[in-house]
Amino acid sequence: MSAPRNPPFRAEHLGSLKRPDNLLAARRDVHEHKAASDSLPSIEDQAIKDIVKIQQDCGFHAISDGEYRRHMFWGTFFPSLKGFTEIQGPDANIFRPYVPDIAAFLEEDHVPGETVICTGKIEHTGKSSYIEQFEYLKSIVPKEQWGNIKLTLAAPNWYHLRYKTGKAYPKEVYANDQEYFHDIAKAYQTELQILYDAGLRNAQVDDPNLAYFCSEAMLDGWKADKTNTQTADELFDTYISFYNSCFQRPSDMHLGIHLCRGNFVNSRHFSEGGYDRIATKLFQNLNVSTYYLEYDTPRAGGFEPLKNLPKDKFVVLGVVTSKFPELEDKKEMVDRVYKAAEYVAQGSGESKEQALQRVGNNLHHIKMSKLITVFGATGNQGGSVIKHILADHQLSSEFKVRGITRDVNKPAAKALAEQGVELVTADLNDKSSVAKAIKGSHTVFLVTNYWETANPDTERNQGINVASAAKDEQISHLIFSSLINVTETTNGKLPHVPHFDSKSDVEKYIRGTGVPCTFILPGYFMSNFSQMFNRGEDGVYNFALPISENAEFPLFDVAEDTGKFTNAILKNAGKLNGKQVLAATAYYTPKQIVADFEQASGNKMRYIQISGEQFKSYLPEFMAEEMLENHVLLDVEVMRRVKIAEDNTSQAGEKAVLRIEASFLEVAHVEGSRRYMTVWPMRPSLATRLVRTPIRNAAAATVTPAAAALRQLDTYPVPVNPTPSKTFLGDVWFSSSAPYALPDSGPEGDHKPPDERTLKLGKTVRILHERLPTLLASPLPQEILSPQISLHLFPSTHPHLPTVTGRIAYLAALWTAPVAWGRVPVVGNVKLTVISERMIKHGGNNMSSTFRDEKLIVKWKTCGKARKKNSAGIYRGIGANEQVERITDVLGGKARDDEEFCGLFIFEFDEEGRIVKHTIEHAEQGSGSERTNRVVSVTDWLLGKVNGHREEHVPSLAWCKNSQIRRAFQGRRKRD
Structure with missing residues (x-):
C-alpha cells in the first residue's frame, strides 16, 4: 500500500484541460x-x-x-x-x-x-x-x-x-x-x-x-x-x-x-x-x-x-x-x-x-509543523499563550512550541517541558541571544518586561532586539503584547505613563521592519483586584481609587484571556497583519465591581473616591505619578477635562478594530472615545473571576518601599488598611442548584466542582444573553440549539399558529418572526431593547436541573418607526405571501408604526444545557411567569446569588464553603 498523500503534490496540473x-x-x-x-x-x-x-x-x-x-x-x-x-x-x-484581457479584446x-x-x-x-x-x-x-x-x-x-x-x-x-x-x-x-x-x-x-x-x-x-x-x-x-x-x-x-x-x-x-x-x-x-x-x-x-x-x-x-x-x-x-x-x-x-519539499511536495506528504516561540513562557501572558495552544486541537497539531525563560530548572519550566514544550534560555537585552532563541520559528509571541527595571529605555531595547532579529530571521508572524501611547493619545496631558508609551514605541518599530505583525493590547488585569480590597474596622470592605464610580475598567483575565485572544489571532493570521486586537472581557465601573463583590462574597463593600495626592501618598515615589495617570486614563470625566487630542477622537468612528468572540474574529467599529479599549464578552463576569480567586486582605501595619514595589509588579495599588485582619475569603465553587437548607461543614463541605450540565447551561445562557438584542436579525450559534428545538408563536392568544421544529426551520422562522407584529420594515434591521431577564425554576422540591425545570424569561420591546405606511406593507413588497399577510393582520401588523411592541421570550433547556423550546408571547401574556416570585436575574443566577424564601428553590450556580460567607448568606435570607 502506498503512503498517504495530501495536497499539494510533487506533480499537478492546474485543473483546466484541453477539451476533446x-x-x-x-x-x-x-x-x-x-x-x-x-x-x-x-x-x-x-x-x-x-x-x-x-x-x-x-x-x-x-x-x-x-x-x-x-x-x-x-x-x-x-x-x-x-x-x-x-x-x-x-x-x-x-x-x-x-x-x-479587456485591452486584448478592444485591440x-x-x-x-x-x-x-x-x-x-x-x-x-x-x-x-x-x-x-x-x-x-x-x-x-x-x-x-x-x-x-x-x-x-x-x-x-x-x-x-x-x-x-x-x-x-x-x-x-x-x-x-x-x-x-x-x-x-x-x-x-x-x-x-x-x-x-x-x-x-x-x-x-x-x-x-x-x-x-x-x-x-x-x-x-x-x-x-x-x-x-x-x-x-x-x-x-x-x-x-x-x-x-x-x-x-x-x-x-x-x-x-x-x-x-x-x-x-x-x-x-x-x-x-x-x-x-x-x-x-x-x-x-x-x-x-x-x-x-x-x-x-x-x-x-x-x-x-x-x-x-x-x-x-x-x-x-x-x-x-x-x-x-x-x-x-x-x-x-x-x-x-x-x-x-x-x-x-x-x-x-x-x-x-x-x-x-516545498516545491511541490514529497510523494509521501510530510506535514510541516510550524514553530511558535513564546517569550515569558512561565509568566502570566506567555504561560497563558502556551497553555491555550496546547489545549487547542488545531493549533497543537499545527505548531510546535518553544518557550523562552531565564531559568529552565524552575518548577513552572519543568512542568512545561513535561508537556512537550522546548525550553530555551535567552536574554531580551542581548540581540544575539534573542536571534539564537527564535531561529527557525514561524511565529513569535513577545511580551517585554517593563517592571523588572521600571525603565522604558530597557523595554524599548528589548522590543527592538526581538523585532530586529525577527526581520533577520524572516519570521512569518510577530505577535506583540502592546499598549497605547498615553502621552500622544492625551495630547501631552498625561505624560507619565511610560510603561504604556514604551510598548507603543516598540510597536512602531516593529511596524517599520516590515515583519508581518499583530498587536494584542490587553486591558486592566482582573488579578489586580485580588489584593485591592481592604476590610475596615466596621467589617465593610473599602475600595478606593482616584477616579469616579462611573469610570470604566476594560477588564482582562491575563492568565486565561491572553491565550484565548492569541489563539484567535493565530487562526486568523492572514487577515490580521498590522492590526491591533484590543483585548478586554468587558467594561466595569467601580460601582459594578462593588456590586459584584458583594454578590460573590456576601460581604459589604464601599467605594471611596480619593484625591490624586492621597492616592500617590500610598505608593513608592518612583511609580506614584505613573500609577495615578494610569487610572486617570480610565475615567471618562477626568479625560474630558484633560482634553484628549481631537484628531484621535474625531477619527475613532472611522477606525476598524477586531472583535473576538470564541475562536473567530469579525470586524467591528469603535465609536467615540472607546477607540482603544473595546468590549468582548468572552468570559464570565468579574464576580465569577472573584469567586475563583481567593480574595485576601492587604493586611500590613506598614509597607516598606521595597515590599510595595514588589506588589506593584503584579497589581495596581490601593490604600493599605492599617488594622490587620485575619479574615480570609475562601474559594467559591459551582454546584447545579441551591440545596434545600444550608449544609453543615463536612469533610469536603459543599466544596465540589460543577457538574457537566451546569457548565454547559451557563455557557448557553451567557451566549444567549449577548445575542438577545439582535436575536431576530442574526442566527444563534447551532451549538446552543437542541436538534429538537421548537418555536411557538403567541400560543396564549393564537394557539392555532403552527409550531416549528428543528434547527434549520427554527432559524428560518425566527428570522421572519417580526412580520407577525409589523413593526420593522426590513427584517434584517430588527434590534430589540431588553427590559429584563429572569431565570425561574418549577417543580416544587424536585432539585434536578432538567429542561422541564428551568426557564429563562426575557422581556423586550421594539422601538416605533415613524413611517407613512406600515412595515407589513413594505414587507409584502419583498415577497410576503397571503398567509404571512393574514398572520400579520391577526397579530396587529396593521397597527401604527410609531408604537412599540413589547414581548416575552421564554427559553427552556435540555439535559445538555441547550435551548430546546423557544416561545414568543405578548408581554401581557406568559401565564404570569415573568412576574412570579420564583425568579432571579440572569446576573444573579450566574453569580449564584441566593434570593427569596428557601421553599422556592431558586436556581443557583455558585455556593460557598467558608462558614463566614454562609453566615452572611443566612443573614441575608432572614432579612429577605
Whole structure:
C-alpha cells in the first residue's frame, strides 16, 4: 500500500484541460440550437471519465474533471448568486480598457460578448453551482481518493477589477467597495462550507487578476485613469484583505491559488511581467497554502521572488505547458526546479533539499509543523499563550512550541517541558541571544518586561532586539503584547505613563521592519483586584481609587484571556497583519465591581473616591505619578477635562478594530472615545473571576518601599488598611442548584466542582444573553440549539399558529418572526431593547436541573418607526405571501408604526444545557411567569446569588464553603 498523500503534490496540473473534439462539437451544436441542451451531460460524463482515467494512469493524485462542464474556467459561481445578472452585449464604457484581457479584446475591436454584473444585494442561495461537478467526480473516483479531488473556483475579484470605478455595482445597493466585498466574502465562505460538508478538501482559485498587477501596461493605464480612487498598490492590498475574508475555511481544507497571464484561443496571453512587484504581499499576507505559478515562458520572470515564500507554504512551478506542442527537455526542467529551490532556500534559511519539499511536495506528504516561540513562557501572558495552544486541537497539531525563560530548572519550566514544550534560555537585552532563541520559528509571541527595571529605555531595547532579529530571521508572524501611547493619545496631558508609551514605541518599530505583525493590547488585569480590597474596622470592605464610580475598567483575565485572544489571532493570521486586537472581557465601573463583590462574597463593600495626592501618598515615589495617570486614563470625566487630542477622537468612528468572540474574529467599529479599549464578552463576569480567586486582605501595619514595589509588579495599588485582619475569603465553587437548607461543614463541605450540565447551561445562557438584542436579525450559534428545538408563536392568544421544529426551520422562522407584529420594515434591521431577564425554576422540591425545570424569561420591546405606511406593507413588497399577510393582520401588523411592541421570550433547556423550546408571547401574556416570585436575574443566577424564601428553590450556580460567607448568606435570607 502506498503512503498517504495530501495536497499539494510533487506533480499537478492546474485543473483546466484541453477539451476533446466531440465535446467542443456538442457544445457548439447546443449553442447553435442544432441539439437539445439535455444531450450535453452524457457527453460531458464520458469525456470526464476518459480524462480522469488518463490522470490516474499518469499517476496524478489531484484529480479534476478538466473543467469540462464549464463554458469558461470560472464556472457559474457568480451568476448563481442572488444580486448578480448576466448581461449580453454589454456597453464597452463600463470596462477599464487597460485591464489586460479587456485591452486584448478592444485591440481587435471586440467587446466582451457577455459579462456578469451586480444589480442587487449579493447573497448565496444555499445551493452550490459546483456541487454537482464534485459529486460526479466522487462517483468515479475511489473513496479513499476523494480528499485529493481538486475543484477550481473563480477569483473573488473577477467582476470588480475589470469594471471602471462606480460600474461594478449600483450605488443605491452598495455605498462602497467594502460593502460589496463583504457580501461576496460571505458568499464565498458559504460556498466553501457547502463544498467542505460534501467532502471537498482540495480547492484551487484560478486568478489571472492578481498577476495583472505585475503588468507595466496595466499599471501605467491605472495611473493615467483619474477616476480611480486608489493607487494600484492600495487596491492590491485591498484585494489581499478581501481574499482573506473569502478564504476563511476549516483547517483541514487545502486551498491554493493559481496565477497566470492568460491562455486564450491559439495560446493568446494577455499580460507580461515577473512576480517581483507583488511577491512579498502575495506570499506573506495571502491566506492560502500553495501557489500554483506560471513559469513556462520568459514573460513570467525569474525565480528570485520565491525568496519571499514563508516556511509554512508551498509552491508548484508551472514549467510544463500546454500552450505549445513541443515537449519540454527533461534535464532543463529538473535544472529549473533546482534553481527555484535555491531561491526558496536563500529566503528561508533552509537547505536546498529542505526547500525542495516545498516545491511541490514529497510523494509521501510530510506535514510541516510550524514553530511558535513564546517569550515569558512561565509568566502570566506567555504561560497563558502556551497553555491555550496546547489545549487547542488545531493549533497543537499545527505548531510546535518553544518557550523562552531565564531559568529552565524552575518548577513552572519543568512542568512545561513535561508537556512537550522546548525550553530555551535567552536574554531580551542581548540581540544575539534573542536571534539564537527564535531561529527557525514561524511565529513569535513577545511580551517585554517593563517592571523588572521600571525603565522604558530597557523595554524599548528589548522590543527592538526581538523585532530586529525577527526581520533577520524572516519570521512569518510577530505577535506583540502592546499598549497605547498615553502621552500622544492625551495630547501631552498625561505624560507619565511610560510603561504604556514604551510598548507603543516598540510597536512602531516593529511596524517599520516590515515583519508581518499583530498587536494584542490587553486591558486592566482582573488579578489586580485580588489584593485591592481592604476590610475596615466596621467589617465593610473599602475600595478606593482616584477616579469616579462611573469610570470604566476594560477588564482582562491575563492568565486565561491572553491565550484565548492569541489563539484567535493565530487562526486568523492572514487577515490580521498590522492590526491591533484590543483585548478586554468587558467594561466595569467601580460601582459594578462593588456590586459584584458583594454578590460573590456576601460581604459589604464601599467605594471611596480619593484625591490624586492621597492616592500617590500610598505608593513608592518612583511609580506614584505613573500609577495615578494610569487610572486617570480610565475615567471618562477626568479625560474630558484633560482634553484628549481631537484628531484621535474625531477619527475613532472611522477606525476598524477586531472583535473576538470564541475562536473567530469579525470586524467591528469603535465609536467615540472607546477607540482603544473595546468590549468582548468572552468570559464570565468579574464576580465569577472573584469567586475563583481567593480574595485576601492587604493586611500590613506598614509597607516598606521595597515590599510595595514588589506588589506593584503584579497589581495596581490601593490604600493599605492599617488594622490587620485575619479574615480570609475562601474559594467559591459551582454546584447545579441551591440545596434545600444550608449544609453543615463536612469533610469536603459543599466544596465540589460543577457538574457537566451546569457548565454547559451557563455557557448557553451567557451566549444567549449577548445575542438577545439582535436575536431576530442574526442566527444563534447551532451549538446552543437542541436538534429538537421548537418555536411557538403567541400560543396564549393564537394557539392555532403552527409550531416549528428543528434547527434549520427554527432559524428560518425566527428570522421572519417580526412580520407577525409589523413593526420593522426590513427584517434584517430588527434590534430589540431588553427590559429584563429572569431565570425561574418549577417543580416544587424536585432539585434536578432538567429542561422541564428551568426557564429563562426575557422581556423586550421594539422601538416605533415613524413611517407613512406600515412595515407589513413594505414587507409584502419583498415577497410576503397571503398567509404571512393574514398572520400579520391577526397579530396587529396593521397597527401604527410609531408604537412599540413589547414581548416575552421564554427559553427552556435540555439535559445538555441547550435551548430546546423557544416561545414568543405578548408581554401581557406568559401565564404570569415573568412576574412570579420564583425568579432571579440572569446576573444573579450566574453569580449564584441566593434570593427569596428557601421553599422556592431558586436556581443557583455558585455556593460557598467558608462558614463566614454562609453566615452572611443566612443573614441575608432572614432579612429577605
